Amino acid sequence: MGIFHHLTRKPWLPEQSEIDNQVSGGAVALQTAKVGLRVFLFPISALFTLFLIAYLMRMSFSDWQTLHDPWLLWINTAVLVLSSLALQRSRMLVDGGEVTGMRTYFMLGGVFAFAFLGGQLAAWQQLADMGVYADTNPSHSFFYLFTALHGLHLLGGLVAWGRTVFKIKAGVDVEHLRLSVELCTIYWHYLLVVWVVMFGLLLAT
Amino acid sequence: MIVAIGLLVVLVGTVLFHVYSPWWWTPIASNWGNMDDTILLTFWITGAVFIAVMLFMVYCIYKFRHKEGRVAHYEPENTKLEVWLTSITAVGVAAMLAPGLIVWNDYVTVPEDAVEFEAIGQQWSWTFRLPGEDGKFGTVSMKDMNPDNPFGMSADDPNGQDDVLIEEDEMHLLKDQPIKALLRSVDVLHDFYVPQFRAKMDMVPGTVTYFWLTPIRTGEFEILCAELCGVGHHAMRGTVVVDEQEAYDEWLSDQATYAELVEEARIRKENETRLAMN
Amino acid sequence: MMVDVPVAEVAEVELYHAKSYWTKYVFSQDAKVIAIQYGGTAVAIGLVGLVLSWLMRLQLGFPDTFAFIDATDYYQFITVHGMIMVIYLLTALFLGGFGNYLIPLMVGARDMVFPYLNMVSYWVYLCAVLILVASFFVEGGPTGAGWTLYPPQSITEGTPGSEGGIILMLVSLALFIIGFTMGGLNYVVTVLQARTRGMTLMRLPLTVWGIFVATILALLAFPALFVGCIMMTLDKLLGTSFFMPEMISLGQQLEYDGGSPILFQHLFWFFGHPEVYIVALPAFGIVSDLLAVHARKNIFGYRMMVWAIVIIGALSFVVWAHHMYVSGMHPYFGFFFATTTLIIAVPTALKVYNWVLTLWHGDIHLTQPMLFSLAFLVTFINGGITGLFLGNVTVDVPLSDTMFVVAHFHMVMGIAPLMVVFGAIYHWYPKITGRMLHEGMGKFHFWVTFLGAYTIFLPLHYIGLQGVPRRYFEFGDTAFIPDSVTTLNAFVTVVTLTVGFAQIVFFYNMWRSYKHGKVAGDNPWGATTLEWQTAETPPGHGNFGEELPLVYRWAYDFSVPGAKNDFIPQNMPPGPDTNNH
Structure with missing residues (x-):
């Protein structure tokens, strides 16, 4: 309720002024980059949520056919979880100052993410072999669209990951690395959640 | 002065145009006369607000225009006034909305003998x-x-x-x-x-x-x-x-x-x- | 989580020091330069939109006269005109232009928090604009589907530009959204994190509040358009059926099956209605500050103004389907959306009251910014009132898709925000260039533009009431439309051209004053906010000199009893001259 309480203050009153004069400008006690990432997750969430709503609305029409999810998706999900776990581990290590271990796990996380993307492509291939294409049924269209968008977001994350790897190689100081690792980890977890929600929806319908 | 007159002309012109405009709805040929009524009601309520606010503006511009030695008042807010204004607006809005919803209900409820x-x-x-x-x-x-x-x-x-x-x-x-x-x-x-x-x-x-x-x-x-x-x-x-x-x-x-x-x-x-x- | 942090100092934004001409003026990371790039591009494409409106007015005013305008051209003109004005001009100008220039200066920051991203944002926007322009040169020309791009017609054969034009349009929109998101992140995080010491949220000028909330709306609303664009692109290119139903287009059975055109409308308006406020809220904020400064009086009811901005912003996400009362959606939605829509009128009306109450017992200087602010009030009240007609579901039925709608939204989100744009340019030009704009030319520009624009759109409401539909290339022989409508259309066209050409005076004024205008000094209007307290005018790289300003008061200490001047800058510490304590 902090924000609402804040908005009721009367900034012109002298007693309020005394308090306000002491306040530093940041609204959130976080590094700017982290605030930026969190703010960025809002439009992304809006994007995926709207896709989900469109999916549910489109489902109610008579031509909808249930998609038989390829079994490969289960493995891909496991790989994505591993990817997130590896990054989480590297984040904990960098907090403890262990740069070497952090490096290993951070690399591992990225490799798993690439594996996930490869797996998704293989799943597409599986579907195509079954005669399921983007235009055969709206459920198929949504599946390709979902996975493509999620994959693109992950690919964007991998660019940031690549830049961090580059920094690690270049021997950038730990403080700086820590921020990059944390940002990657947050983003990874977020995309994992998005994927789990989407996969759950695909299974349920 | 010119500005106050200018805005007054805009106001009077708008009202006169409304009254004497040759363009108005076509003679109705269906049972939806109550749609016309809701339009009229909305014209009356919003028209009154438009005229009142415009006159107030014109008066302020005329009365409080800059002159040597004029000092503005310092008044951050007046909660009582704002509560009043909000309430009156809410009543006016409700007065337009309620008939609107009633007519809409008619519109979407098809009689059985249709x-x-x-x-x-x-x-x-x-x-x-x-x-x-x-x-x-x-x-x-x-x-x-x-x-x-x-x-x-x-x-x-x-x-x-x-x-x-x-x-x-x-x-x-x-x-x-x-x-x-x-x-x-x-x-x-x-x-x-x-x-x-x-x-x-x-x-x-x-x-x-x-x-x-x-x-x-x-x-x-x-x-x-x-x-x-x-x-x-x-x-x-x-x-x-x-x-x-x-x-x-x-x-x-x-x-x-x-x-x-x-x-x-x-x-x-x-x-x-x-x-x-x- | 959003409370002020009293302890840790927020680190200053790291400045990127440009080394060459290119990085200083072209690929600049300075928000002020980016603002001017955004503003210049927006105005340039806006002029294209203006010319398109002349062409369509020529057709409406003098049908059968201009052989070079056929129905295809006409529909392309209205479509691209609408798209340009709403998105590429107003959104980009308010947020990318004014937002970039004013946010860092007004909150007391050296720059935006992510300057590199900010720069990329502009270049992506420029690409979006260029792609839009390119659609004029592909085969079939730009899309003529109306700015709402409703499928199925937007991608089927009977519509102009349904091949290359629509695809470029969709790509351009998607790029715009990506570019905007980069900029938007900057605006939001800068307001949250980069305020100087003492600048609490409730000490922010309303300009910043308006832009801040509008940006949040845009960040959450644009994804809906993005989703719609992607799905429509796939419908067009891959033959999916997201929006496309089974249909026979001009005698040809298409491959589509089972899609829902109304689904697109929901997505479009889930973006489209907040979009209205994305344009309106910055205008609300800016006009509040212009009124306060030029009436030498604090904005009346500052807290209510902030709340109203926040409440309007939140409500704008639950009113979208009032654009769809007669779309064939479930009729019961009408009850809900009419109610929410009319509720939004209450905080909006409160803002209007507070603006006019700010004039009460003020010391009103009738400067150009004040004149345009007054013009905003007139046009906004007028346009807001007709919104009560269209928002009220029953009243909307006879009026929807008529010229009444055209008149309404031009008044409320075309003319009214444009008045603020002009007011804001007259107000901040002295800060941006260091020189005043010429007053005589300004007065001429004001009267012609304000009275002209009002004269254009007021009568259009009434022919709409009569039933004259919008988006008609010509009316032909229609019994219920009297000849007087044609006469009126011709008159409106003449006024439109007059107002349009009068803008030359404005541009000449800007050009001439840049070199020959009266030197402005640092604070010609006696304003309180931080952008007027910079060490140099125009402000240099990093905005403020060695030290960031410290803030000691809210943005509206005008005519404080007992104070030496009739304004006290935000960064002036309490002392004998300020008398408030």
């Missing part, structure tokens, strides 16, 4: 269908639609045999008879719009939309398309004629049912074959 007709839009013309004596429409499908069967009637549906198919852009309605218009589109969005009826609704391919009305006076009215439907949008015109019973019956007896049209086509084809054989 008879149905179907209007079909396509780029860029209108066709119509009546359910015939059994009061039921036969099923139609896009797959069956072709130049020989422009309505896409399915041949084996008994309900469809007596459907009256009107393949021209003129439709007749019976005066004082509540009517439910079922709206379909073959291609893109259209909107069945007769200004004198006030009512309108989009036609959406893939679904059937509807609205209802009761024509209250005879006459010939234009049907316009009110949803952009491509390059011929402005030319998509039709006519609806409201008749008394006698004229309506006469018109109806001139129209052909689906069964008759099929029969006609069969005979024509036979004749053609015979001619060809000769």
